[in-house]
Amino acid sequence: MSTHDVPGIVLAVGGGLAAVRTETGKERIAKFAGRLEERPVAGDRVRLFMEDEEGARIDVIEPRTTELRRQQRMRSEGERAMKEQVLAANAECVLIVASVTDPPLRRGLIDRILVAAWRGGLEPLLAITKEDLSNRADESPEAVLSDYAAIGVPGVLIDVRTDAGADAVRELIGGRTAAVIGHSGVGKSTLVNALTGGTLTIGAIHELSGRGRHTTTTATWLDLPGGGGLIDLPGIRSFSLAGITPHDLADAFGDIADSATKCRFSDCRHVGEAGCAVESTVEPARLASYRKLLEELERG
Numbered sequence: 001m002s003t004h005d006v007p008g009i010v011l012a013v014g015g016g017l018a019a020v021r022t023e024t025g026k027e028r029i030a031k032f033a034g035r036l037e038e039r040p041v042a043g044d045r046v047r048l049f050m051e052d053e054e055g056a057r058i059d060v061i062e063p064r065t066t067e068l069r070r071q072q073r074m075r076s077e078g079e080r081a082m083k084e085q086v087l088a089a090n091a092e093c094v095l096i097v098a099s100v101t102d103p104p105l106r107r108g109l110i111d112r113i114l115v116a117a118w119r120g121g122l123e124p125l126l127a128i129t130k131e132d133l134s135n136r137a138d139e140s141p142e143a144v145l146s147d148y149a150a151i152g153v154p155g156v157l158i159d160v161r162t163d164a165g166a167d168a169v170r171e172l173i174g175g176r177t178a179a180v181i182g183h184s185g186v187g188k189s190t191l192v193n194a195l196t197g198g199t200l201t202i203g204a205i206h207e208l209s210g211r212g213r214h215t216t217t218t219a220t221w222l223d224l225p226g227g228g229g230l231i232d233l234p235g236i237r238s239f240s241l242a243g244i245t246p247h248d249l250a251d252a253f254g255d256i257a258d259s260a261t262k263c264r265f266s267d268c269r270h271v272g273e274a275g276c277a278v279e280s281t282v283e284p285a286r287l288a289s290y291r292k293l294l295e296e297l298e299r300g
């Protein structure tokens with residue numbers, strides 16, 4: 001076997017190393033070649049140089065089909081410098097997980113993740129978990145689902161610990177690859193375990209991911225039986241819109257960007273300006289969602 005250019009997929013990254021699975025199904029811990037321009041992330045397709053029986057080095061990161069990105073404030077730079085952090089590569093959809101309660105459902109977090117999904121070219125899906133706790137919900141989870149369905153985001157309400165719950169989500173994903181994101185404690189890993197048959201914590205990935213502990217600390221790729229995969233992400237507390245311009249926001253709503261080319265003014269923000277084409281053509285629920293986010297952006 002040639003030891004150059006061995007294709008693989010990144011399962012997890014941590015401490016300057018990556019767990020990579022090669023085409024032949026072997027898991028390796030790999031270093032990063034100095035010339036790599038960016039850090040590999042879970043889901044990346046890479047090419048390895050095999051150093052010996054144990055060691056490997058990532059020489060090439062293949063161009064990504066999608067990136068789920070998040071703005072990150074740079075602590076070191078002092079100023080208000082922002083950096084984009086890539087959370088997951090090559091996923092086709094984002095499964096946004098929110099719980100009915102414990103922790104409480106926050107629409108603001110869902111909305112911000114939606115923007116990131118649309119910007120990155122990923123289809124957002126919504127799973128509301130802990131259906132069994134619905135009697136303690138602040139607002140009806142069915143109402144939340146129908147509001148998001150109105151802006152084109154399909155979703156399900158589930159008790160993650162039941163087979164029916166796992167089946168509903170499996171159908172939503174439909175054999176694709178999904179990045180699983182949401183607040184800590186909403187049930188992402190429980191859901192991922194249910195969907196993957198709990199085939200975790202083996203080999204190289206274990207050393208890096210800390211799976212098995214309660215809280216997920218590293219983005220981790222897992223195969224979905226029957227095709228596709230899941231990228232289980234650590235819980236997020238906040239998801240900043242910082243660095244996103246009103247233009248980026250309109251771009252994220254593809255239908256708004258399309259109609260915007262027909263607005264009378266090229267700098268139209270679609271909030272009631274004369275000759276706005278978006279106002280008259282875009283689905284009212286989506287327009288309302290865009291305007292709410294725009295307001296938030298401009299408030300800073």
Ligand SMILES: Nc1nc2c(ncn2[C@@H]2O[C@H](COP(=O)(O)OP(=O)(O)OP(=O)(O)O)[C@@H](O)[C@H]2O)c(=O)[nH]1
Pocket residue numbers: 129130131132133158159160161182183184185186187188189190191214215216217233234235236
């Ligand atoms: N009642 C109820 N509890 C659930 C449900 N789904 C998950 N849980 C519980 O919620 C807790 C947190 O679940 P995890 O799967 O670890 O949550 P997570 O989203 O992966 O959390 P982080 O890794 O910290 O981001 C666990 O105690 C689960 O048993 C559900 O549908 N109903």
Ligand SMILES: [Mg+2]
Pocket residue numbers: 188189190214215216233234235
């Ligand atoms: Mg987890």
Ligand SMILES: [Zn+2]
Pocket residue numbers: 260263268269270271273275276277278279
């Ligand atoms: Zn307009």
